[in-house]
Amino acid sequence: MLSAEQQVYAAERAFAKSMAERNLTAFAQHLSDDAxxxxxxxxxxxxxxxxxxxxxxxxxIAPFSWEPTLVEVLEDETLALSTGPVRDPSGKIVATFSSIWRQEQPGVWKVVFDKGCAVCHCDKKT
Structure with a gap:
């Protein structure tokens, strides 16, 4: 059996795959009713x-894609956070996302909170 952390990585990847496959029904399956x-x-x-x-x-063509690079799960395995980059169709990182997942049934994780944040592509001046 997968660990809770592995389950959330898998859930987030499946969630992102719904965008790549242009499948709104699959997207909806990952949402908690009170998201x-x-x-x-x-x-x-x-x-x-x-x-x-x-x-x-x-x-x-999907307007963006995302992937989890970090997942942290509460010790009691009720909630988890996943975060990572959001890319435009060319692959450029344009934002980061953070999602809070809740285990609603054993092994079934649903998104309850999601927030994206644009990244700054500022030139550094020295």
């Missing part, structure tokens, strides 16, 4: 998140 997503506004509840993200799933 909250932060972006240009706050989307509260699974229905609102699906409606707010529907446009990202239109078209043949």
């Amino acid at each position: 909250i997503f932060f972006g240009e506004g706050v989307l509260k509840g699974k229905v609102a998140v699906i409606e707010g993200w529907k446009s990202f799933y239109q078209g043949e």
Whole structure:
């Protein structure tokens, strides 16, 4: 059996795969009913998140992709955080994401909070 950390890595990768495969139904399966997503506004509840993200799933090419690079799980294995880069279609890192996952049933992790943050591509001046 996979550890809780491995389960969350797998859940996040499957979540991201839904975007690559342009599959809004698969995206929705990873959302808790009371999910909250932060972006240009706050989307509260699974229905609102699906409606707010529907446009990202239109078209043949995904507008962005993401992958987890770090997962941390509470000792009691009820909550976990996953974070990593968000890339544009060319592969350039344009943001980072942080997702809070809740284990809703044994081995079943759902996103309860998600927040992206743009990265600065500023030139460093010395």
